[in-house]
Amino acid sequence: MNKTERRINVPVLARVEGEGALELEIADGRIAALRLRIFEPPRLFEKFLEGRSYAELPDMVARICGICPVAYQMSAVHAIESIFGVDPGPWVRAMRRLFYCGEWIESHALHIHLLALPDFLGFDNAPEMARVHPVEVRRGLHLQALGNDIIRFLGARSVHPVGACVGGFTHAPHVTEAVVLRDKLRAALPDAEALVHWLASLDMPAIEQRFVSAALRHPEEYPLNDGRLVSDDGLDITSAEFDAHFTEHQEPHSTALHCTLHGKPYLVGPLARLNLNHDRLPAAVRAPLDACGIAWPSRNPFHQILARAVEIHYALWEAVRLLDDYHEPAASRVAVTPRSGVGFGCTEAPRGLLWHRYELDEEGLVRNARIIPPTSQNQARIEQDLRLSIEALGLDRPDDELRQRCETVIRNYDPCISCATHFLDLRIKRR
């Protein structure tokens, strides 16, 4: 039995967004404490929104995050439209899916190639990996650029896009732009399929963990903008029923709220979506994935990186399908009439469920806003995964090895600390 005290610090975790730290205390060969501390100051965005007009919300909430602005816009417009009783129609619905496809491709490609993949291939960082795998990294950057192209198509710019509004979009792109974009995306479909094959062939840690997956589920489609909120332990609710099942609470070691499902940790994001929606993938995407020989649903958290690649393939395929049907509408938005009420919006951000609740007055001004981002929802699951992963690795392993495994586990979730507080300093204490 190890009676000595060991402290391991990861003072700043690289390759994640935002600032936080991990504290690990090992006593008598067991984990005495494990705290994922998020100390980025809360940004209090919800308070900024109070008193602002519904019309300002899509552009304001887009600024919460530089990597998933579309997600924030989508959850907001759905919530507001539910209050106003507006259905923007099939053209807007299709373009919102397209917009979201761009964000998934851009965010997932960035995370795979510049942030997470060096961990799995044994490199300290992306530049080192790029010297050995230049073709694959170039391919990844090209995919990322295509995602940005989609966002620019509808949002005028790839970061903090401005095209989305309550009722639809501020403009409809010309059909010739759609054809050019569609052809670029179609040409990249083999790249996305090759990425899935490459990641499925990597020697991932073969671990199995019990965890609950939660995601949207739609009767026909792989979920992006809508669907019922389901889990693999029987949850099946509307976004308005979120509060009856999910609970946010403050942990003293973190400035971000932790969210639990029926009091327990749960997983959101690409792996949760794929676990719950594998049967919603079109044959063109599902067949090459199934040929890789991995059973779904997967209980290996390290399959999150593979799930991201599958979703890049899906999002490209879906974007091509949507652009094949593209036409310029008579109007790119429907008129709305403000009215008071409470509305909910829940969509699938790249990192998982993004839930919004707004209370508006009769003029459409925000009385109250609540936003629960995916990283808050995954935070308890990350801590659960960390415990299981380092216990499986062996607590008597050298500090550097424990630190590396902890960082790999955390990055695997692609946490966005800025969104959650809106990350990592690892301190391991042994006694």
Next chain:
Amino acid sequence: MSDVCIIGLGSPHGDDQLGWELVRLLENEGVQSSVETPLRITACATLGGEVLECWKGADLAIIVDAVRGALPPGTVRHIILHPQHDLSEVDAVRTLTSHSIDLRALMDLAMALDEIPTRVVLIGVEVEACAPFESMSAPACAALPGLVRAVRAEISAFSGND
């Protein structure tokens, strides 16, 4: 003739708008028609793949961003990133971008992929805090004319050496 690429990095928040504001100013001035060099101007938010895509084929890349270093707010910094880059200078300033790799990693990645212009410079303006939804501070606004002159001077000097 050399190709020049200007990349304004930024966000809509406070002084972090500097890079985007410079892009807007240069476009309003019609800078493309006022220099003989083929010129591309792009607004970006992160250091990463999008920047590498932007400077493909360029001989000179100028990155403009708000930076935090040790000098007073409003001070214009000119740092050569490639060739003969001074890494101590790079590490002494922090560009205000998120969800991205840092400046040193960007340069390392570009060199690893052999996708780097002949010359890359960072022209930055020292700023203080950038709060959400705030407008640019007085020192940052006052630095804009000097920033435009610094960018134009870099283009002229590089074109003169063509």
